[in-house]
Amino acid sequence: MSGLVIAPRARLFHGHEWVYAGEIRKTFGDPQPGEVITLKDFRDRPLGSAIYNPASLIVARRFSRRRQDLDADFFRRRIGRAVDYRRRMALDETLCRLVWSESDGLPGLIVDRYGEHLVVQALTLGMHQRLELIAGVLIDLLSPASILLRNDSPVLKAEGIEPEIRMLHGETPGSFEVTANEVVFEVDLLDGQKTGLYLDQLGAHAEVAAMAKGLRVLDCFTNQGGFALACARAGAAKVTAVDISAPACEATRRNAARNGLEIEVIEHNVFDFLKHAQAEYDLIILDPPSFTRNKKSLHDAMRGYKEIHLRSLKLLEKGGLLSTYCCSHHASREAFLDNLVAASVDAKKSLRLLSEHHQRADHPVLPALPETSYLKGFTVEVIPSI
Numbered sequence: 001m002s003g004l005v006i007a008p009r010a011r012l013f014h015g016h017e018w019v020y021a022g023e024i025r026k027t028f029g030d031p032q033p034g035e036v037i038t039l040k041d042f043r044d045r046p047l048g049s050a051i052y053n054p055a056s057l058i059v060a061r062r063f064s065r066r067r068q069d070l071d072a073d074f075f076r077r078r079i080g081r082a083v084d085y086r087r088r089m090a091l092d093e094t095l096c097r098l099v100w101s102e103s104d105g106l107p108g109l110i111v112d113r114y115g116e117h118l119v120v121q122a123l124t125l126g127m128h129q130r131l132e133l134i135a136g137v138l139i140d141l142l143s144p145a146s147i148l149l150r151n152d153s154p155v156l157k158a159e160g161i162e163p164e165i166r167m168l169h170g171e172t173p174g175s176f177e178v179t180a181n182e183v184v185f186e187v188d189l190l191d192g193q194k195t196g197l198y199l200d201q202l203g204a205h206a207e208v209a210a211m212a213k214g215l216r217v218l219d220c221f222t223n224q225g226g227f228a229l230a231c232a233r234a235g236a237a238k239v240t241a242v243d244i245s246a247p248a249c250e251a252t253r254r255n256a257a258r259n260g261l262e263i264e265v266i267e268h269n270v271f272d273f274l275k276h277a278q279a280e281y282d283l284i285i286l287d288p289p290s291f292t293r294n295k296k297s298l299h300d301a302m303r304g305y306k307e308i309h310l311r312s313l314k315l316l317e318k319g320g321l322l323s324t325y326c327c328s329h330h331a332s333r334e335a336f337l338d339n340l341v342a343a344s345v346d347a348k349k350s351l352r353l354l355s356e357h358h359q360r361a362d363h364p365v366l367p368a369l370p371e372t373s374y375l376k377g378f379t380v381e382v383i384p385s386i
Contacts, residue, residue, distance in 0.1 A: 001067070002029025004060055006047060012039070012062065013154035015368030017102055019050065019060040020060035026373050033160070034125040051107060051126030052331070055160040061124060070130055075137040075375050082353055083141070089361045095178050097362040098142075103372045104364070108159075109134065114196050116145040117173050119189050123151075125159050135168040146170030148189050165190065177258070181206045181228045184258050186251065187193040200359040200375055201226060201287065201325075207357060208285060208379065209234040210322050215282035218242070218310070220270045225252030225263065227285045228321075232261040240264045240281075242273050271304075274311035284312045286324040286375075298330050302339055305331075309343035313382065316349070320382045325357065329374035336376055344380075 006012055010023035019039070031037045031052045038060060041049035043208065048130060049068045050060040068108060082104040086093050099111035101123070108124025123126040128151070147169035148228050180202050187196040209230035212238050218227035222241035227340045229252075232239045241252050241263055249267045256263040270288070286308050292301035305326065312322050326336045344351045345386055357377030359365075367371040 001029035001038045002027075002035065002051075002052075003040060003052075004028075005032075005040050005042060005044075007262050008042055012047060013041075017062040017107070017369060018058045019062070020057060024059065034129040036068075036126070038067065040377040044290075051124060053125045053159055055100055056125070056158055057079040057309075060104070061126075063105055063107055065169075070126065070133075072133060072137055075106075075130075075134055076141065079111070079134075079137055079141060082106075082111075085364070086362055091360070091362050092180075095180055095197075095199070095202075097360075100363050101372075102369055103366055111138065112196065112199060113142075113144075113185055114178055114189060115176070117176075117189060118142065118144045118147045119150050119166065119196060120147055121150055121153060122161065123153055123155055123161075125161060128161050131168065139169055144169065146173050148172070150189065163223040181209070181230050181233070182235050183359050185224060185229075185254070185255055186258065198223065198226060198329075200363045203360040204323075204325070204377055205230040207355060208283075211321060211354075211379070212283055216240075216280060218277075218284045218315075220274070220284065220286050221288040222252055222265070223248050223287075225255050225265075226315070226357055227287060228252065228263050229259060229261060231283070231285075232256070232263055233259065236283075238264070239267065242266045242268050242270055245271050271307060271311075272316070274308060277311075277315055279315045281315055281316065283321040283323065284315065286312060286322070288325075290326075290328040292330050295330050298328075301328065301331065302335065305336070305339050306343050309340050310346050313344055313349045315348035316382045320380055321354070321379060322351075322375065322382070323357075323379040325375065325377035327375050329371045333375075333376045337378060340378060340380065348385075350383050350385045351384045352382055354379045 004024050005026040007023050007025040009067050023026045035052050037052045048062050048065040050062040082099045098113050108127045110121040112119045149166050149168050152163045179186050189196050204228050212231035213235040217231045217236045217239045219241045222228050228239050228241035249265045252265050291304045292298050359375035
């Protein structure tokens with residue numbers, strides 16, 4: 001088998017699973033893009049098996065510490081193990097991320113389940129070349145009515161994969177309803193954002209909604225109304241949802257009507273809205289899309305977070321709550337919390353931390369791969385100055 005000799009002090013020796021070009025001492029054999037290769041250390045000792053793509057910044061992604069091929073038996077074991085984990089965590093496996101890339105030992109493979117329908121993303125060349133094999137295993141294990149390939153992520157460019165959306169199995173399901181946190185949502189797997197819903201935030205929706213009864217709530221960057229609907233369902237006195245996207249606002253209005261909930265939906269740039277808003281809210285929620293996808297833009301991203309934190313805190317009186325989220329692994333928990341603190345200093349507000357929020361358990365974290373821990377959130381209360 002072809003492979004790579006890994007240089008000393010590479011991150012692979014510290015538990016990570018990725019190999020960058022600068023960490024390769026030597027290539028042996030004739031490895032082909034997407035092929036399974038073997039990894040060895042500088043003393044010729046085996047380090048496991050990986051998928052190979054010389055066109056990517058991440059040249060190799062290890063998926064096993066022993067010699068292993070990507071055949072049907074392998075996928076059946078790994079996918080079956082991923083499903084079993086979700087069951088042990090008491091997650092609703094009918095509305096769930098069943099497979100999440102490296103966190104489930106399947107680099108670049110994502111499988112989301114919405115009832116009897118599956119959405120697949122194959123974000124690495126090795127997984128993309130084995131899509132038909134993967135689809136066959138999913139059919140055998142889960143008997144879905146349909147499997148949609150939703151390969152339209154911008155990260156595909158780095159792997160040299162052309163974006164595509166197509167059916168791998170069954171017919172296009174069209175729009176249909178799912179229920180999360182006792183709220184009914186309309187999802188469109190083919191044309192909606194992401195793979196349908198932001199599954200990683202469903203836990204946070206419930207956690208924040210538990211604080212919302214009787215409060216006047218502002219949900220910024222509402223998308224399809226996840227936080228807004230959960231808070232309205234929990235008995236908030238008034239809920240206002242803001243998003244710059246007209247389709248997102250329409251989806252929120254439809255979801256509100258579907259659930260018999262009253263929500264004011266405003267199509268507006270959140271930065272401008274917060275700048276001119278009145279101080280008439282008890283709970284403000286900030287759940288923006290990622291402001292950065294790389295380290296180079298992190299500084300500008302943190303300026304964006306600081307701005308919305310500052311403007312939100314200025315709208316809150318004593319006892320007011322701010323629940324804020326960051327979905328980029330480039331911004332650490334500590335940096336994001338420091339950003340919030342800096343905004344509170346500028347706003348001349350003292351804060352008490354009420355709770356921390358994380359990605360839901362169907363997006364498991366591997367401690368050795370910090371990239372798998374990306375979503376962080378804090379809910380704070382404005383308190384009298386100390």
